[in-house]
Amino acid sequence: MKYFTAIKRELRLPEVNILPIGTGYSTGTLVDYALSQCDASDDLVECWVVFDRDEHVGYNEAIEKGRANNINVAFSNESFELWYVLHFDYLQTALGRDKLNEKLTKLIGRRYEKNMDIYSIIKDREPEAIKNAKKLEKMHDANGINSFQNRAPSTTVFELVERLRKIKK
Structure with a gap:
């Protein structure tokens, strides 16, 4: 993922390895690979x-299996683009991938594309995204x-x- 590669590069974390395996794999397959x-x-x-989450079945089971086997799981429900949107907006309503992409296009002022270098655009807003994501967790709690699959967004x-930021310190 370009996003995490950009963080790694900015923080100068050579000891961090990022192993992307592509898209379209089920959540269970990703956990098994990890x-x-x-x-x-x-x-x-x-x-x-x-x-x-996308449309994958076994979402809850994959998260639980990872956690039970000391694999840390960073998940997004519905899609990773929610994380990007939270840099600008607190969003309480679940939106599908297409709607999130449309919203993101408006927020960044140019057409959002899946593999664009968005980190440089949003990095200064990271504290806001963290605050908003934690607020969502508290709301669901x-x-x-x-149920992880019902915690949307x-x-x-x-x-x-x-x-990653803590490793740098």
């Missing part, structure tokens, strides 16, 4: 897997919504971003 990579390496301190990408 498990195999983490098990194969003796020098890894921690592993993360990043995915969004207060409403007693425990939500994202825990902020946990990975905070962890």
Whole structure:
């Protein structure tokens, strides 16, 4: 992912390895891949897997399996673009991928494209995104919504971003 590669480059974190495996894989497949990579390496301190809900079945199970096996999970419900939108807006209503992309296009002032270098555009707004993502988590907790697939909108990408920043310190 260009976003995390840009953070890694900016923070100068050569010890952080980012292994993208592409799109279209089920959440369970992504967790299994992360498990195999983490098990194969003796020098890894921690592993993360990043995915969004999309239309994949087994979303809750994948998150629970990852966590049960010491894999940190940064997930977004409905899509990763929610994380980008939260840099500008607190969004309580679940929007599909297309609507999030439209909103993002308006917010950044140019057509949003999946593989664009958005980090340079939004990085100064990161504290706002973290605040908004945490606010969403609190909202779902207060409403007693425990099922990850029902926590829409939500994202825990902020946990990975905070962890990367903590490594730098």
